[in-house]
Amino acid sequence: MKRWMLVAAAVVVLLGLVTGGLWVFLPPDHRTTFLVDASESSDFREVADAVGSAASNMSGDDSLALRRFGGSCDSANTSELVSPGTGQAAKIADAARSITPSGKATLLSGILAAIDDFARTYPFRGDKTNRVVVVARGEADACGKSADEVRAIIKEHTLRAGVKLDFRFVGHRLTPEQAKALTEIAAAADAQQPRLTKTSDELVTTMKEVSVPADLVAKEIKTSSxxxxxxxxxxxxxxxxxxxxxxxxxxxxxxxxxxxxxxxxxxxxxxxxxxxxxxxxxxxxxxxxxxxxxxxxxxxxxxxxNFPCNFEPVVCRDTQDSKVIDLDGAGCPAALDIADRYKAAIEAGQAEGQGLFWQSGDWSCSWPYENGYAHSQVPQKCVRTTDKLVVQLGDYQR
Known part of the structure; x- marks a missing residue:
């Protein structure tokens, strides 16, 4: 019996040593969560590509995760797409590019869920840094919380998580009003001033810069693909x-x-x-x-x-009352948005003259005259002035 007890005690000690060893050696030095605004927008592919580039630029020993936010304020509107783990940059990139953007921006829900992700004992936190990289593309949060409420809620969750989180905010193609709102939320999270980008190249570069831990910047940034x-x-x-x-x-x-x-x-x-x-x-x-x-x-x-490509027109909607065609690659969310707003402007008497001229932001819409067609046969069109992409309301004539 004594021999049995000695063997059992030895096994317990050995298991303790193994468990303790895993606890010491398994935690990564750095853990980063990419928190991505997946609310409805026409430029989400740029964000997905930038997240993939940033993930592939980081050390394979870093623990990386991906969480999305966006949806309805009164239902589940954030989810973890890739759980924390090392060596999964490609998985992060593929998951980001598979997101279908929809709904409204629900940044606060995403931030709180990301904080709570770090509150768990496992997956392991980073021994040196724990970071949340936030990418916002429109409204900072559409669910109506004031800056003071946001600050209080974030503080409560952070204290409960018991870990110091380094938030980094990136705003892509924001209006001045949207940038101001994002700055207020960043301040509530005790974060640095948000980095603002206007082009896809700027976004890729900025995402790499804010994702790599500060003590690794000099030695961990990999050669560009x-x-x-x-x-x-x-x-x-x-x-x-x-x-x-x-x-x-x-x-x-x-x-x-x-x-x-x-x-x-x-x-x-x-x-x-x-x-x-x-x-x-x-x-x-x-x-x-x-x-x-x-x-x-x-x-x-x-x-x-500086090379032209051939875009196959995409029918974004085809019903008895409405047909919307993306002629050049603006994307169906943008095409449907401007088409519906143009139709509402016409019905409200806001479009001018027989050409039904109407402008909204970067979009210029009209009912043009075209040679060889009666005016009634010509579909209405909206042109985005920044890149000359065309959305057509009606049958395809080109």
């Missing part, structure tokens, strides 16, 4: 059935897309145009030819390349 877009790497990623292929004029955008020219032997064309995407830590072939479809590559990337 664009730096790896060499002719040799692209040739390895896409091997044509020819004797030789030579890539040149390689143009990279957003650390994710490459447009390159290629010559082949025997010669297939004067200059073969090939598009690649950086995915799963490698360059992947997307499409090639001399006349390319836009596909999933964002319009601003094509614009930066």
């Amino acid at each position: 664009c730096d790896s877009a060499t002719p040799e790497a692209l040739a390895a990623a896409h091997k044509l059935e020819t004797d030789r292929i030579r890539y040149f004029d390689v143009k990279c955008q957003q650390d994710r897309y490459v447009l390159a020219l290629a010559n082949t032997e025997p010669k297939l064309s004067d200059d073969l145009i090939i598009v690649f995407e950086y995915k799963s830590d490698a360059w992947r072939y997307v499409v090639s030819g001399t006349d390319l479809p836009c596909g999933d590559v964002p319009k601003d990337v094509w614009k930066a390349w």
Whole structure:
């Protein structure tokens, strides 16, 4: 019996040592949650790409998580899409790009849920830093809390969590009013002044800067994926059935897309145009030819390349009373929004003259005259003045 007790005691001691060892060695130095505004908007793809770039730029030993917010104020409006863990940058990127934006901004709910995520004993917190990187794209919060209420609620949850959290706020394409509201919430979270961005490139750069822990900035920022877009790497990623292929004029955008020219032997064309995407830590072939479809590559990337692509018009709505077509890639959320507002303006008598001229922000709408068609046959159109993208209300004539 004594021998049995000694063996049992030894096992208990051994388990204790193993458990203690895991507790010491498993916690990461740094843990970061990306908190993403997934409320309805036409520019969410830029945010998803920037989150993916920031995640891939961080150390594989960092614990990363992804949480979204956005929806209805009186129902569940935030959820954790990727739980904290190391070595899952690609998982974060894929989950961000799979989000379908909808609903209103519910930032406060997202912040409180992110704080509560850190309150649990497991997954482990970071030994050195625990950070929440927030990306806001519109209203800071549509659920009506005052700045004082927000400050009190955040303080209560933070004290309950028992951990010091470093909040970093990034506002993308915000109006001055929206930026002011985000600044107030950042102050309530005892955070730095929000970083504001206007373009996708600015957003990618800023997300990388605010995500990497301060003590690792000098040594942990990895080489940009664009730096790896060499002719040799692209040739390895896409091997044509020819004797030789030579890539040149390689143009990279957003650390994710490459447009390159290629010559082949025997010669297939004067200059073969090939598009690649950086995915799963490698360059992947997307499409090639001399006349390319836009596909999933964002319009601003094509614009930066100064290369026209062919966008297939998308019918965003087709009912008995309304047909809305995205002709050039504005995105259905933006197309439906401006179409409905234009229709309401016409019904309210706010559109001017026979051409039904009406403007709202970046959009200019009218009922144009076109050669070869009676006026009644021509659909109404709205043009976004910043990029000349067209939304059509009615049958497709082009």
